[in-house]
Amino acid sequence: MITNMKHVKSELEQKGIKPTYQRLCILEYLHEHLVHPTVEMIYDELIERIPTMSKTTVYNTLKLLSEKGVINEITITGTEVRYDINCQSHHHFLCKKCGKIYDVDVTCPFANMDHKEISGHEIQEIHGYFKGICKECLIKQNNE
Amino acid sequence: MITNMKHVKSELEQKGIKPTYQRLCILEYLHEHLVHPTVEMIYDELIERIPTMSKTTVYNTLKLLSEKGVINEITITGTEVRYDINCQSHHHFLCKKCGKIYDVDVTCPFANMDHKEISGHEIQEIHGYFKGICKECLIKQNNE
DNA sequence: TATTAAATCTGTAATGATTACAAATATGAA
DNA sequence: TTCATATTTGTAATCATTACAGATTTAATA
Ligand SMILES: [Mn+2]
Ligand SMILES: [Mn+2]
Ligand SMILES: [Zn+2]
Ligand SMILES: [Zn+2]
Numbered sequence: 001m002i003t004n005m006k007h008v009k010s011e012l013e014q015k016g017i018k019p020t021y022q023r024l025c026i027l028e029y030l031h032e033h034l035v036h037p038t039v040e041m042i043y044d045e046l047i048e049r050i051p052t053m054s055k056t057t058v059y060n061t062l063k064l065l066s067e068k069g070v071i072n073e074i075t076i077t078g079t080e081v082r083y084d085i086n087c088q089s090h091h092h093f094l095c096k097k098c099g100k101i102y103d104v105d106v107t108c109p110f111a112n113m114d115h116k117e118i119s120g121h122e123i124q125e126i127h128g129y130f131k132g133i134c135k136e137c138l139i140k141q142n143n144e
Numbered sequence: 145m146i147t148n149m150k151h152v153k154s155e156l157e158q159k160g161i162k163p164t165y166q167r168l169c170i171l172e173y174l175h176e177h178l179v180h181p182t183v184e185m186i187y188d189e190l191i192e193r194i195p196t197m198s199k200t201t202v203y204n205t206l207k208l209l210s211e212k213g214v215i216n217e218i219t220i221t222g223t224e225v226r227y228d229i230n231c232q233s234h235h236h237f238l239c240k241k242c243g244k245i246y247d248v249d250v251t252c253p254f255a256n257m258d259h260k261e262i263s264g265h266e267i268q269e270i271h272g273y274f275k276g277i278c279k280e281c282l283i284k285q286n287n288e
Numbered sequence: 289t290a291t292t293a294a295a296t297c298t299g300t301a302a303t304g305a306t307t308a309c310a311a312a313t314a315t316g317a318a
Numbered sequence: 319t320t321c322a323t324a325t326t327t328g329t330a331a332t333c334a335t336t337a338c339a340g341a342t343t344t345a346a347t348a
Binding site (some may be wrong): 017020038039040056059079080082 | 304305306307310314315
């Protein structure tokens with residue numbers, strides 16, 4: 001995993017996004033934290049290093065990156081948006097207990113569908129996720 | 145589709161929920177509006193018939209029905225929860241343009257998975273949905 | 289029937305995530 | 319430098335949801 005500033009910079013340039021310092025830091029954060037973080041998590045760490053960072057900038061940047069296809073928004077918790085640097089269609093597991101979101105490695109059956117429509121609706125994205133109790137939380141339960 | 149008050153009443157009783165008038169009306173609404181409505185939509189119609197209806201009661205009742213397994217919460221828009229009277233695991237289509245959520249009839253490949261775990265995580269729910277432009281919105285686009 | 293405790297409903301306030309917006313700052317060309 | 323544009327920042331507003339306390343209803347008991 002290459003996550004130095006140079007790589008992140010060229011990644012933004014390739015997508016036609018001006019690589020400002022704030023944007024570089026936010027994108028770098030996403031590369032280094034693959035747990036599908038919230039805006040809050042991103043902001044809380046960056047404000048330590050960049051005391052002038054505004055939460056609005058985090059929101060603005062994530063929206064921009066999302067629109068340009070650099071990151072994906074995950075909306076499965078119902079309370080807040082989670083962000084994913086992995087833009088390839090893949091499935092997730094949401095733990096009902098701790099709220100963690102894991103990537104799961106299942107081959108999506110619809111991924112290579114020949115037709116990009118269903119019941120007349122034009123399909124642009126395919127999402128799949130599981131909900132339950134994660135490995136860690138199961139272990140905790142058993143140790144009680 | 146049977147959606148008279150008697151049916152709705154016995155449905156609540158079977159689940160051990162006291163069938164109050166407000167609960168009956170909310171559940172009846174869900175039976176008659178299969179478009180995965182929001183709290184707002186439910187409240188806006190019921191307040192016409194029952195001027196004393198409180199939005200808090202709508203929230204409370206939907207939470208109760210959800211906990212008792214009478215309805216399902218759908219959290220795919222990222223902005224508000226949508227409610228589904230159909231509790232059997234099925235897939236959805238969310239239109240990016242008009243926001244409508246449709247049921248789609250695809251056989252879920254994970255539905256009859258023999259193992260109820262994945263990567264050590266205990267699976268309790270399986271969710272799948274597509275995003276794109278719905279049939280209606282496609283037609284509108286073409287007529288411009 | 290009257291009493292009373294528990295359950296339910298209601299209205300308002302609080303919360304938390306997100307967006308709107310305008311002023312401040314940085315950037316980059318002329 | 320000058321000036322227009324893009325970006326960032328801080329604050330206020332919005333919107334969905336939850337917390338909470340008082341009012342009302344229900345149902346059991348005397
Ligand atoms: Mn992921
Ligand atoms: Mn449905
Ligand atoms: Zn967990
Ligand atoms: Zn549509």
